[in-house]
Amino acid sequence: MLLLFVLRQRRQIRELSHHQDRATESAKTPAAGAGNRGTAKADVGSDVLFATLSHELRTPLNGLLGIVQILNEEREDEDFVAIEGCARHMLAVISTLVNHSKIQAEWDDLPEYREWVSPFEMFEQIKRHLDFRAGLRGLNIKLVHQDKRLRLRGDYDHLRNIVENTILGSLEAISLVEIPSDRKTLTVSWEASDGEVRVSVYNPLEIFSDDRREQIRTAGGLTTGERLPRIKMEYLYWSVASMLLEKYGGALFSKVHPVEGGVTTLLSFEMEQMQASPSEKLPVGGLSLESENRQPKSVKQLPFKLSILVAEDDPVARSLMASVLKHMGQESHFATNGREVLDLVSQSKTFDLILMDIDMPIMDGLSASIALRNGEAGELGTQIPIVAVTAFNTLSDESRFKKAGMNYFLPKPVKLQHLRDVLLEVVRSE
Template sequence: MSSIISGKSYQEILVVSDGILERWQSIVDLLAEFSNVPAALIMRVGEGLIEVFRTSASEGNPYPLGATEHYYQKCGLYCEHVIRTDRKLLVPNALEDPDWKDNPDVALNMISYLGFPILYPDSTPFGTICVLDNKFNAYSPKIENLMIQFRDIIEFQLAQLCHCVNLETELEGFRISERFDMTFPEESSTDPQERLQGLTGALVQANRQLQDEIQMRMQVERELKRAQQGAVAASKAKSEFLANMSHEIRTPLNGIMGMLQLLQHSELDDEQKLYATNAAEATIRLTALLSDILDLSRVEAGKLVIRSAPMNLRDCISAVETIFRPTAMGKNVVLTFDVSPDIPETILGDATRVQQILSNLLGNAVKFTDKGGINIDVHPLPVRKDGRLWVLFTVADTGIGICEDKLDRIFSAFEQQAEGYQRKKQGAGLGLAICKKLLGLMGGTMSVESIENKGSTFYCCLPFQLAGESEEVAPPEPVKNKGKASVLLVEDDCLSRLAVHKYIQSIGLDVQMAGNGKEALEILLKHSFDLILMDIQMPKMDGVSATRAIRSGKAGRRNMNIPIVALTAYAMAGDKDKFLASGFNGYLEKPFTMEDLGEEVQHFLASA
């Protein structure tokens, strides 16, 4: 079938009906939701033409309908490449892609892109269907398959429109397209009435065929929608399961860790101290494994949020050094840090995630190095035109190294160099996978050099924003000695309650206990306290309901502003912000060390 009708192309004469536009709107909305991206678009791209036919109504979509053509020029760069090459284009991270990273027209809200060409029936280009994200996104095969299905639906609908245009044109000349089985050669009957009847019959037959195809495609759309709804439900069920699993593991683990720490501070002989210390270290390792599993699931689900706030990079590095220096000294491994003085005192970034990346890298270096040393170098790179400061972190060790055939696998989840029953080092193989994914979310890069039996060097490059004068990191408040204070502990788990109770008493504070929120309100009506330590999940009345009741004055007006710290096993993304928004002043996730608890208590007692 020719794309030229009366000397004009489909692009020039084809008009997309409102009904089809509504169906295209449903397609991009479903695609954006399923892909968990800010924007999905159907664009028409031609010579000197960039037109957005439909764009998703998802929250945060930076590409609204009705924007100027110039607004879409940057997105059009990707789409024009798709049209020119007539194949899929996947750009997980334009800032690292050699074909795009130096292109000044790549905008920060278009870091990743996935697009497929949409063609007319004669294989000439109509445009693209694409998804865009403002962060690293590799897009799963499921998303690609869904986009292919949607592209096929759009191409079928375009084919219908083109067939109608052809039929209308032929009707004017009493000719029928070669698509239909019935043809009327010019030397056949010249009676216009007979030719019109034959043409009408052919049109009826073609219409039946099109209706059958439409029904089939609508069935495919319904199945896709059900599959998408099922995927959303499965994702929600997975998140709920992870949250429940985290809570149910952290609660007893907190009690075990607390009792072991109390045991360590009691009168023990050397052998008993060794047992208690080893058991406490095992609980710390189990806690780290649980956190790694949850972090990996958050990243893969796109629910891990990277924050940007004033931070002191030297403090981050010092905290990591404090954790690992005792272990390195115990192995007679020399640990050296070289932090460039050119790094500003305050920068903008996610201190927690930076510390997590460095902890994983340094933890691996200490684990796999039994002699020699480990060097950690931190140096800034020249500030770029966009104002970002890139910092290069280098962690080099003289450990066992990595064999060459394993280098491409070490960044995959649960992959380890040693396999089978003779592994010498413990671990789940999640640290480097999490580092790689975190760096991708933060816009950074990572590489490794290694020689087996000689050592490894890991390179991480991370971008930070320079901080203004008003964004300095506030120094910690000095702890004031207020003398003996009183604390109300609200906790339903017997083991955790006993451990916290004994520790609070050991630092010289009065403590009274309640088993749920209802008991806490009854106690507060009769007594006053300087601080409340509140569990979240409890029978009769949970911690959130109790806190809201206290803030509303149901425990007496004198207690409305009392500091309340959440001691909770809810540690999923967003939990801390949710609890602070509901009236809590502080948050401590289980399992916590008694030192962490002591710092939190002293902080709020000092500011009371």
């Protein structure tokens, strides 16, 4: 019933937001203040600042997580899991700040790359990503899917950020004074019909705040130039989700569960839908990722050897990638800029794949990819699979990479499992 209730509430919420904006012009919301974000110099500066900050922090985190993942595969250890979990917590905070700034600065022209997305696989990925974080707060995540065949026509990054930030906000809104010894269940369910998508997040441990909506509105209008008291992280998570929901005619609504306690958060938004043909391949963001019955750990050595060209200007990152690919039994070659990539590809006919960094001197990864696809390095360059491997990972960056002719996208820090997925996909495609 709650999922149906949000439909009735959504219009009231949006009307209330517009009414409050007219009454208090200084309190900007995602809807009413959106048009002014793109013209604010401070917001544009913040966008550049946070994008730079994201890149510089993700690069060393990539090394840290790569080493931890290798060690954990050699010898499973709770300490390694904890280190990886803490690092991914840092990444979630970085991504939220960067995306918050990007939405403010580019609201009127926010990048959007529409494709058919499997919500089943998207929710499964989000669950895997947040399982450790939920466990620290005494929760297990349970997913309730409508089906596996439904596809949504939208921007994968936008959809993932809407759902993931909603759940992250719910996790942050748990009191850490006393974590229960017996884990409770955080239930996430979704359904879609007639162009409407509805998501419910029930957290039995979440603490509801009476001024929650006001705090979300305040967080949505923050810029780095304002001197305001520290705002709780859950409101920043929810503000990003709320701002993106506005792009899809949606709203976020929360209420205390009248019997069990805790809080139910409801999302409702509009999106084109279709039913896919039955298939084991579940496309997400251009990749076919792991199936439902897959084991959590795959073999260390892959049953094939590819000749892989790695374009990376950072020496630490090159050393790490060499270790990772050796760990997987692959052959690696290296270039430090896009111009070297063109030279090596034109001289060799043996490369099976390019792992392309984006931010490189002389020629960046995007320019190099476009040149390869235009035939400037010969026939091989027009066909060889290219993987964008980059610490620049803000909303819809993936669309820029695809338009440049890149086939896959791996954000730094790269998860070993996702790198294996790409290598397996390349072999299957051939």
